[in-house]
Every structure is written in structure tokens, then in C-alpha cells.
Amino acid sequence: MELLSNLALGFGVASSLTNLGFCLIGVLLGTLIGVLPGIGATATIAMLLPITFQLEPVSSLIMLAGIYYGAQYGGSTTAILINMPGESSSAVTAIDGYQMARQGRAGTALATAALGSFFAGSVATFLVALFAPPLTAVALKFGAAEYFSLMVMGLVMSVALAHGSVLKALAMVVLGLLLGMVGTDVYTGAPRFTMGITQFADGLNFVAVAVGVFGIAEILRNLENEHDRQVMTKNISRLFPNRDEFRQMVAPILRGTGIGSVLGILPGGGAILASFASYTVEKKLSKHPEEFGKGALAGVAGPESANNAGAQTSFIPLLTLGIPANPVMALMIGAMIIQGIVPGPNVVSEQPELFWGIIASMWIGNLMLVVLNLPLIGLWVKLLTVPYYVLFPIIMAMCSIGVYSVNSNTYDLFAVAGFGLLGYVLSKLRCEPAPLLLGFVLGPLLEENLRRAMILSRGDPTTFVTRPISATLLVLSLAILVLVFLPQIRKRRDEVFTESDA
Amino acid sequence: MSTKPKDGTDIAAGLLFMAIAGFFAWQGLGLDMGTSTRMGPGYFPMVLSGLLFILGAVILFKAFGRPDDEPMGRIAWRGILFILPAPIFFGLTVRGLGFVPALFVTTLIASQASLRMRPLAALVLSVVVTIMSTLIFSYGLGLPFRRFGPWLPL
Structure with missing residues (x-):
């Protein structure tokens, strides 16, 4: 069995003492970040990215991956205890989880979330190991036209999954693409949009854009209204669910895992979609739909499993195609490029240790999360009582150090401030930052593949529709766009997002 | 109107x-x-x-022809005033003053963004952040920063 020997290789890499250590650091940091509201995984990974340069590529990616799923996990703790999702994907958990906490079942809700996440994470990790290599084989057949169309689909998906106006999300994608154009043109070497600043010749620093648009803009938003948080800490008495509750959670966890695994693969933010989809399914299938919104166990178990499974399988497009499924994956691409690894189908054959090491570390990381976090819940709860005004100066200090250490470029720090302001203004205008970042990362790749495809086809634009894979992807993107503009779907989408905001 | x-x-x-x-x-x-x-x-x-x-x-x-269903709400002017200059200050001074003083002042500037931060608390926080960061980043991870720069008469 090739799969088994590959997994053995992966576990060999991931269980070295150093990598276990970095996995643990990543998971702990991620949980910490996820628990603290007001700072998301995207911003954290962006800030920590520079620090990982000193590490081996495998270790750094293992740690970053750990932060990612640790944050998913920590986000649900916050969602349950203070009805404020630390991560957007745990927004759904807050609906029923917080109600459970108010009824004194906080412990059960937390344990359900942990067990569901662990189960889903294990299954999804296995799926990644199973499906990534064959998909890689498909990906190797991709030409410039296919890559272009696939990226178009990824961008369209991110638009469909953004909150609020579809038009604005589209505009954000295009703005991101334009910002990605800044720097030296790859074909001719002509400087573009650098305004004569030589420090921008390599393009805008990705870390600076991400920290500004996600991190600083979010701090500014939190500073609009400073208020105290209500923490549901009194009621964490019983952690482990009883036999009856176990029976209630099995089916939702299984369904959530299935939904999450499938949706996570889709580029554009599958994990968030997965938790919404799972919640809707559970509510439909439940014998007691009236319990939903009032503390239904299935409303925690299903979505939590779904979002963790989705978080895991969103590594598939990253590892096979080198295309990010969400902003965090975009950061992982940044990390790989900085380490000198070209993300894409060649990673699995050229860097098997890296590829399988990351996959194996995901499972180990998930195990660590369950083992560590159930006993540590008390500590995380204490952290929630740290006031925000103490946190954000620390975050700002870390931001400054992190961004500066990428290239020791002073202009990057000016860019952080600039993009922080832009991000804040855009968020005030109710424009979502995620499509912008995805556009920014994909911009150069999109342009390069477009130009290459056009040269290969001798200027014939029909190349995108005459090649079957490319045509299929473009038709799918068009279908998605049409769907989100249809009045009925639009109404439904609004409802789903309103529910999550409530 | x-x-x-x-x-x-x-x-x-x-x-x-x-x-x-x-x-x-x-x-x-x-x-x-x-x-x-x-x-x-x-x-x-x-x-x-x-x-x-x-x-x-x-x-x-x-x-046009549609009401604003969700007005913009408050704007964090104080935040903009103190948060945004913090990284700019760090960028301008990290080479001249060096890592330690630049980070100290940066944290101090950022901490002023909240009305709740008392002066003494801000000072203590900045000192702690500076010491911890210097230990972690400069000594621990060995990032190539000058701890004290040429602008200082040391």
C-alpha cells in the first residue's frame, strides 16, 4: 500500500521532536488567538509568517497549519462562552452553543465541539491523504488556460461567500487583483504602479497587506465601541457528555464531517459555508427543529464537525494545485514561496517529506487539541477576561516587528498603516476584506497564466472555452455568479448571513 | 436635504x-x-x-432610490490617530534608535488609542512588551536587529 508507506513517511517527519514541538506551539498559539476575540487567524498567521523564516520549511508549515486549526477550535470556545465568534466559521456555533452555556451546559457544548472537531479532523486528514495524490496527477495536466479558469472560479466563489452585496465583493476582488499588479512586470521588467518607490519593485509586501487589511482594520473596528464582555464562566462544571448526549451527537457529527469534507475542497472559503450548510441540514432533519436557536446539541455538533473537516480539506487545492481556498491558505502559499517552494502539483513528488509531513501533522495537531484543550478550558476562559485595551498594544508591537522582519523594509511598515486605513474605510463601507486578499494573491498568477495562454493560442481567446476542463470551470463560475444574482438565492443568502450575525 | x-x-x-x-x-x-x-x-x-x-x-x-439600511456608526478617530502612526514610527526609528527604544515608544503610542488605558498601566505594559519581545525576537530567534541604534549617545 503506497498510501500507508506515504503516511508512515509523513508520521516519521511529523513526529520528530522538533516538529512535534512546533506543532504544539502552533496549536497553542492558534487556540489562544482563536479564543481572543478581535484578532483572527488570518492576521495572526500574517504576523507570525516572518518569524517562521528561520525554521525549516516543514516545521514552519506545520506550525502555521497548527495555528490555523487551533484557531478554528479556539474560535468555538469564544463563540460558546461569550456569544462572539472568534472566527467567522464558528459564527454558527454561537447560535446554539451560547444558549447551551446560558442553560448551564457550557461544559457539554465545549466537549461536543472538541470531540466533533477531532473526529471530523481525523476523517478529513485521511481524505486529504487519499485524494491529494490522484488530484495532483490531474493537476499536472493543467495548462495555462486551465489554471486561469480555475483561479477565476476560486475568485468567484470567494465573492459568493462574502457577506453583503455581491457587487461590492466583486469590486473588492478586482481591487485586490489591481493591487497585485504593483511591482515589476514579469515579462518585460517594466515597473508598474510603484510611483517611483524602488522598495515596491518586488510588489507590495503580502504580509503588510494582510496585516493591514485584516489585523489593523479589525483593531480599529473594535475600538469604536469599547465595552465589557460577558463571560459565561460560572457554569463549567461537567465536561463530559452523558450517554444520552453522546447518542444525540453521533449522527450530526457524521453528517457534518461529510458536508464539511466536500465543501472544504471548493475554493473560496469552504469551511464557513460548510458550517452554515450543516446547521441547515441538522435543523431540517431534526425531530425537534424548535430546539434550534435555544440550545440544541445537534446545532453545535454538526457545524463544528463541518467547519473542522472543511478547514482540513481546504488544504487539498493548496497542496495539489497551489491555489488557496481561503485567505489563510493564501498566507500558506506566501509562506511556501518565501521558503523557496513553488506551490503546486510538483510538491508531492519533489518534496514528499513536506507534503506527507504536513498531512500527518494535521492529525497529530488535532489530537493535541483534544488532549490539551479539554483540561485547559479553564485557562482559556481566564484569558477571555483580559481586557481588550491591554491586548491591542501588544498586537501592534507584534505587527510592527513581524512586518519589518520580512525584508527589513521601512516602506512595508508605511504600507501596513496605509492598508490598515484602507481596510478600515472599506469595512465601514461594508466591503468584505477576504475577496480582496484572495485577489491580491492570485492577481500575478492570474495575469501570468492569461498572458501565457494567449501566447500559446496565438491570440485566440476561444482557447478558454475549447479546452474541456477550462470550459467546465468557466461554466461553473458563471453558474455560481448567476446563482448569487438570482433574487431568490439572494434573499436566502441574506437570511443565512443575518442568522449568523444575530 | x-x-x-x-x-x-x-x-x-x-x-x-x-x-x-x-x-x-x-x-x-x-x-x-x-x-x-x-x-x-x-x-x-x-x-x-x-x-x-x-x-x-x-x-x-x-x-439611489434605496434607504441606507445600516448606517455607518461611530468612527474610531482616536484609534486612527494612535494606531496607524505606531508602525510608521517603528519604521522611521528602528534603524536610528534601535529595536528596544523604537518598540517601547511604538507600544506606548498604540496604547493611547484606548480611553481606558491609564498612563501608568501604559508605561508598565510597554516596558513588559519591550522586554519580552527583545528576549524572544532578538535573543531567542536571533533576528538581526540592532538593539540600540546610532542615534543614541551610548
């Missing part, structure tokens, strides 16, 4: 997108467009600027 409903947020968003599109188009004027077979450096950016301009115009157009 006109009585017709309009969505002020979307008007601003549309105008902002159009302005940014205009800026990129203007900056891209000097770039070679090339042909569609061999696209020059100016081709794709120009297409994107056009697209962004149209999207901005549609957002603007659709904002």
Missing part, C-alpha cells in the same frame, strides 16, 4: 472604487498595452481598472 432615499454608504463605496480605478488607469497610461496575443504590462491592469470603474459606477447608481 433631499427627501429621496439614498444609501450613503454605497454612494461612498461606489465613488471610492471609481476613484481608485481612475488612479490605476491614469498610472497605467504610460505602460505598453501590447496586443491581445502578446499582452504588454499595461494590458491586464487597464482591463481591471475598466472593470473596477464599471462596478463602482453600478454600485453608485444602485444606491
Whole structure:
């Protein structure tokens, strides 16, 4: 069995003492970040990215991956205890989880979330190991036209999954693409949009854009209204669910895992979609739909499993195609490029240790999360009582150090401030930052593949529709766009997002 | 004030997108467009600027005749005033003053963004952050920062 020997290789890499250590650091940091509201995984990974340069590529990616799923996990703790999702994907958990906490079942809700996440994470990790290599084989057949169309689909998906106006999300994608154009043109070497600043010749620093648009803009938003948080800490008495509750959670966890695994693969933010989809399914299938919104166990178990499974399988497009499924994956691409690894189908054959090491570390990381976090819940709860005004100066200090250490470029720090302001203004205008970042990362790749495809086809634009894979992807993107503009779907989408905001 | 409903947020968003599109188009004027077979450096950016301009115009157009369902709310002026200059200050001084003093002042500036932060608490926090960061980043991870720069009479 090739799969088994590959997994053995992966576990060999991931269980070295150093990598276990970095996995643990990543998971702990991620949980910490996820628990603290007001700072998301995207911003954290962006800030920590520079620090990982000193590490081996495998270790750094293992740690970053750990932060990612640790944050998913920590986000649900916050969602349950203070009805404020630390991560957007745990927004759904807050609906029923917080109600459970108010009824004194906080412990059960937390344990359900942990067990569901662990189960889903294990299954999804296995799926990644199973499906990534064959998909890689498909990906190797991709030409410039296919890559272009696939990226178009990824961008369209991110638009469909953004909150609020579809038009604005589209505009954000295009703005991101334009910002990605800044720097030296790859074909001719002509400087573009650098305004004569030589420090921008390599393009805008990705870390600076991400920290500004996600991190600083979010701090500014939190500073609009400073208020105290209500923490549901009194009621964490019983952690482990009883036999009856176990029976209630099995089916939702299984369904959530299935939904999450499938949706996570889709580029554009599958994990968030997965938790919404799972919640809707559970509510439909439940014998007691009236319990939903009032503390239904299935409303925690299903979505939590779904979002963790989705978080895991969103590594598939990253590892096979080198295309990010969400902003965090975009950061992982940044990390790989900085380490000198070209993300894409060649990673699995050229860097098997890296590829399988990351996959194996995901499972180990998930195990660590369950083992560590159930006993540590008390500590995380204490952290929630740290006031925000103490946190954000620390975050700002870390931001400054992190961004500066990428290239020791002073202009990057000016860019952080600039993009922080832009991000804040855009968020005030109710424009979502995620499509912008995805556009920014994909911009150069999109342009390069477009130009290459056009040269290969001798200027014939029909190349995108005459090649079957490319045509299929473009038709799918068009279908998605049409769907989100249809009045009925639009109404439904609004409802789903309103529910999550409530 | 006109009585017709309009969505002020979307008007601003549309105008902002159009302005940014205009800026990129203007900056891209000097770039070679090339042909569609061999696209020059100016081709794709120009297409994107056009697209962004149209999207901005549609957002603007659709904002009229519809009330603003979610007003903008408060603006964190104090935050903008103190948070944004913090990284800029760090950038300007990290070489001259060195890592330790630059980070100390940066944290101190950022901490002023909240009304709740008392002066003494801010000072203590900045000292702690500076010491911890110096230990972790400079000594621990060995990032090549000068701890104290040439501007200081040391």
C-alpha cells in the first residue's frame, strides 16, 4: 500500500521532536488567538509568517497549519462562552452553543465541539491523504488556460461567500487583483504602479497587506465601541457528555464531517459555508427543529464537525494545485514561496517529506487539541477576561516587528498603516476584506497564466472555452455568479448571513 | 436635504472604487498595452481598472432610490490617530534608535488609542512588551536587529 508507506513517511517527519514541538506551539498559539476575540487567524498567521523564516520549511508549515486549526477550535470556545465568534466559521456555533452555556451546559457544548472537531479532523486528514495524490496527477495536466479558469472560479466563489452585496465583493476582488499588479512586470521588467518607490519593485509586501487589511482594520473596528464582555464562566462544571448526549451527537457529527469534507475542497472559503450548510441540514432533519436557536446539541455538533473537516480539506487545492481556498491558505502559499517552494502539483513528488509531513501533522495537531484543550478550558476562559485595551498594544508591537522582519523594509511598515486605513474605510463601507486578499494573491498568477495562454493560442481567446476542463470551470463560475444574482438565492443568502450575525 | 432615499454608504463605496480605478488607469497610461496575443504590462491592469470603474459606477447608481439600511456608526478617530502612526514610527526609528527604544515608544503610542488605558498601566505594559519581545525576537530567534541604534549617545 503506497498510501500507508506515504503516511508512515509523513508520521516519521511529523513526529520528530522538533516538529512535534512546533506543532504544539502552533496549536497553542492558534487556540489562544482563536479564543481572543478581535484578532483572527488570518492576521495572526500574517504576523507570525516572518518569524517562521528561520525554521525549516516543514516545521514552519506545520506550525502555521497548527495555528490555523487551533484557531478554528479556539474560535468555538469564544463563540460558546461569550456569544462572539472568534472566527467567522464558528459564527454558527454561537447560535446554539451560547444558549447551551446560558442553560448551564457550557461544559457539554465545549466537549461536543472538541470531540466533533477531532473526529471530523481525523476523517478529513485521511481524505486529504487519499485524494491529494490522484488530484495532483490531474493537476499536472493543467495548462495555462486551465489554471486561469480555475483561479477565476476560486475568485468567484470567494465573492459568493462574502457577506453583503455581491457587487461590492466583486469590486473588492478586482481591487485586490489591481493591487497585485504593483511591482515589476514579469515579462518585460517594466515597473508598474510603484510611483517611483524602488522598495515596491518586488510588489507590495503580502504580509503588510494582510496585516493591514485584516489585523489593523479589525483593531480599529473594535475600538469604536469599547465595552465589557460577558463571560459565561460560572457554569463549567461537567465536561463530559452523558450517554444520552453522546447518542444525540453521533449522527450530526457524521453528517457534518461529510458536508464539511466536500465543501472544504471548493475554493473560496469552504469551511464557513460548510458550517452554515450543516446547521441547515441538522435543523431540517431534526425531530425537534424548535430546539434550534435555544440550545440544541445537534446545532453545535454538526457545524463544528463541518467547519473542522472543511478547514482540513481546504488544504487539498493548496497542496495539489497551489491555489488557496481561503485567505489563510493564501498566507500558506506566501509562506511556501518565501521558503523557496513553488506551490503546486510538483510538491508531492519533489518534496514528499513536506507534503506527507504536513498531512500527518494535521492529525497529530488535532489530537493535541483534544488532549490539551479539554483540561485547559479553564485557562482559556481566564484569558477571555483580559481586557481588550491591554491586548491591542501588544498586537501592534507584534505587527510592527513581524512586518519589518520580512525584508527589513521601512516602506512595508508605511504600507501596513496605509492598508490598515484602507481596510478600515472599506469595512465601514461594508466591503468584505477576504475577496480582496484572495485577489491580491492570485492577481500575478492570474495575469501570468492569461498572458501565457494567449501566447500559446496565438491570440485566440476561444482557447478558454475549447479546452474541456477550462470550459467546465468557466461554466461553473458563471453558474455560481448567476446563482448569487438570482433574487431568490439572494434573499436566502441574506437570511443565512443575518442568522449568523444575530 | 433631499427627501429621496439614498444609501450613503454605497454612494461612498461606489465613488471610492471609481476613484481608485481612475488612479490605476491614469498610472497605467504610460505602460505598453501590447496586443491581445502578446499582452504588454499595461494590458491586464487597464482591463481591471475598466472593470473596477464599471462596478463602482453600478454600485453608485444602485444606491439611489434605496434607504441606507445600516448606517455607518461611530468612527474610531482616536484609534486612527494612535494606531496607524505606531508602525510608521517603528519604521522611521528602528534603524536610528534601535529595536528596544523604537518598540517601547511604538507600544506606548498604540496604547493611547484606548480611553481606558491609564498612563501608568501604559508605561508598565510597554516596558513588559519591550522586554519580552527583545528576549524572544532578538535573543531567542536571533533576528538581526540592532538593539540600540546610532542615534543614541551610548
